[in-house]
Amino acid sequence: MRLVLVGPPGAGKGTQAKFLAEHFAIPHISTGDIFRANLKAGTDLGNQAKAFMERGELVPDDLTNAMVRDRLNDSDAANGFLLDGWPRNVNQAEVLRQIMTEKKTPLNAALEFSLANEIIIERLSSRLTCRACGAPAEAKATKCPACAATDLYQREDDKPEVIARRLAVYEEQTAPIISFYKNEGLLVTIPANGSVAEITKQAISALDTAK
Numbered sequence: 123m124r125l126v127l128v129g130p131p132g133a134g135k136g137t138q139a140k141f142l143a144e145h146f147a148i149p150h151i152s153t154g155d156i157f158r159a160n161l162k163a164g165t166d167l168g169n170q171a172k173a174f175m176e177r178g179e180l181v182p183d184d185l186t187n188a189m190v191r192d193r194l195n196d197s198d199a200a201n202g203f204l205l206d207g208w209p210r211n212v213n214q215a216e217v218l219r220q221i222m223t224e225k226k227t228p229l230n231a232a233l234e235f236s237l238a239n240e241i242i243i244e245r246l247s248s249r250l251t252c253r254a255c256g257a258p259a260e261a262k263a264t265k266c267p268a269c270a271a272t273d274l275y276q277r278e279d280d281k282p283e284v285i286a287r288r289l290a291v292y293e294e295q296t297a298p299i300i301s302f303y304k305n306e307g308l309l310v311t312i313p314a315n316g317s318v319a320e321i322t323k324q325a326i327s328a329l330d331t332a333k
């Protein structure tokens with residue numbers, strides 16, 4: 123199963139990525155992990171990326187794309203993968219199509235988690251974060267579910283006006299990817315408003331049908 127995940131912040135994409143990767147026995151590949159691995163190993167690409175980060179600049183697409191290409195050539199991705207956080211725009215989606223064409227292993231699906239903006243804002247803005255360990259907690263919680271610390275606060279990122287801005291950025295940059303995969307006949311859309319287990323189940327059955 124060669125799979126791309128697409129979804130707005132707050133749709134539970136990271137959690138679903140973990141379960142789906144387990145179910146299909148494929149590596150869960152996120153750009154964050156790829157960056158960290160390249161920086162740690164001191165690869166040529168990692169060092170180039172580091173120079174941009176140290177100057178406080180965004181790592182250019184070309185470098186990120188090259189790191190993803192390398193990662194997809196690793197042996198554990200030979201029988202499939204789940205990409206999370208990349209492609210982030212249509213150019214990157216075209217790079218992925220190119221890589222898959224070269225490898226003669228086309229993508230199976232782009233899985234979109236869809237959730238109404240009002241629900242996302244409500245969900246994220248009612249979330250608290252533990253100051254001690256960073257774990258998320260429910261709005262009514264009085265202590266951290268992970269470490270039991272009692273200092274819970276609302277992250278700047280989770281304030282409604284900031285969330286609305288994050289969603290606008292998501293729509294502007296990522297939504298064109300959804301049209302791209304729709305045109306490619308690869309788009310599978312799952313409503314992300316049930317329980318975690320229900321969403322996983324729906325995603326697996328939709329992917330099995332799409333394959």
Ligand SMILES: [Zn+2]
Pocket residue numbers: 252253254255256257266267268269270271
């Ligand atoms: Zn904690």
